[in-house]
Amino acid sequence: MFPRSFDYLAPESLDDALSMLAEHGEDAKVLAGGQSLIPLMKLRFAAPDYIIDINRITGLGSVHENGSLSVGALVRTHDIERSELIRRRYPAMAAAAPLISDPLVRNLGTVVGSLCHADPQGDWASVMLAMNADIVCRNGAAERRIPVSEFVQGPFTTTLDPTEIATEVDIPDPGADTFGTYMKLERKVGDFASVGVAVHLSFDGRKVERAGIGLTAVGPANIKATEAEQLLAGAELDGGTIARAADLCAEAADPHSDLRGSADYKRAMVRVFVSRALNAAAAGKAA
């Protein structure tokens, strides 16, 4: 399969990339890992006139903490999978990374690219919703921050302007006492989620201080389960609270029946995953 012809631009600085985008805007596409864009181009669902390959730009490939966690636009899912810092401090990210696609795709696919692609079956957006992350974007010299909850609008749609480049995703400090996980039901390794659930909790003693829950593949975009988050904030994780939170998440889900399962089944799996995650968090507290 051949994509339609295009001009290939490989800027070596972010400023050059931004001026190319300013010039070509709607006719151009940014290429990061290419693991979503290239398949779409081969099927001619995407047919840009210009490809702006950002892989030669230095300074976009780092994961570092400085009050918050910054994950640059060229950080691959594989980098997250291997990061000691992520394993220690950001368990929801550490749990999600190895469940995303397959090792070959993870070697190239980026976290930020996944967010920009905004596939409702994409896993990273749920994790970032749970962690209240922001996307940082540049447009010429102007920079803005967009909470992931406002960034993702619907299937394959974000609030990113065609002349903007997302330079990083910025994740708030989870605090010292945290719990996080990602649970994914998939038919086989490398498949997209039938259902995915990201849970991130920050504790103050036995009480949940902040709760974040993101749901994958059960709606037109990844869903932030705000009602369950509000219920959990300030609460202790007893059986009743866990059951109510799991019910609220199942209600927040808006799944469709398809090859991967019926809507009822998917909704039930949201309930199961949320309750498993919260029970694991409660068991961790009791230990």
Add this chain to the structure above:
Amino acid sequence: MANKTISVTVNGGSKTSEVEPRRLLVHWIREALGLTGTHVGCDTSSCGACTVLLDGTPVKSCTMFAVQADGRRVTTVEGLQQDGKLHPIQEGFKEEHGLQCGFCTPGMMLMGAALLEENPDPSEDDVRWAISGNLCRCTGYQNIVKSVQWAAKRAASEQPGAHA
């Protein structure tokens, strides 16, 4: 739509050619370079038959443009043997009957070789995890796993100072 001139180090030798930007890396490797060991299985990014190493990292060459490889190092299955001597992974596939039709084999061997670079003594789980993006329709994977582990043992015994 302007063509680009690219220079890529393929299996240790420098290759320069002019390519259309939309040309996929796998087609450049197979058609421009004549290295047909890299296979096209699904052409939809799902099977791993087109696996090559890009600066040592396994990638799907059907999901990458040749222009992206400009200035970089590509290893295909043809590059595994050195000076007429088979790579331990190639011997492993021979000894343990790691292939039947052979279609997935170049990808499997490159995944195995890349794994051994990082992890010289992989467990069965490690091997299965590493090849989880590569599909085989014939073997049931059992002998592929054994082949990679055979290669790990062989490579260890070839280390200077190792006890055979």
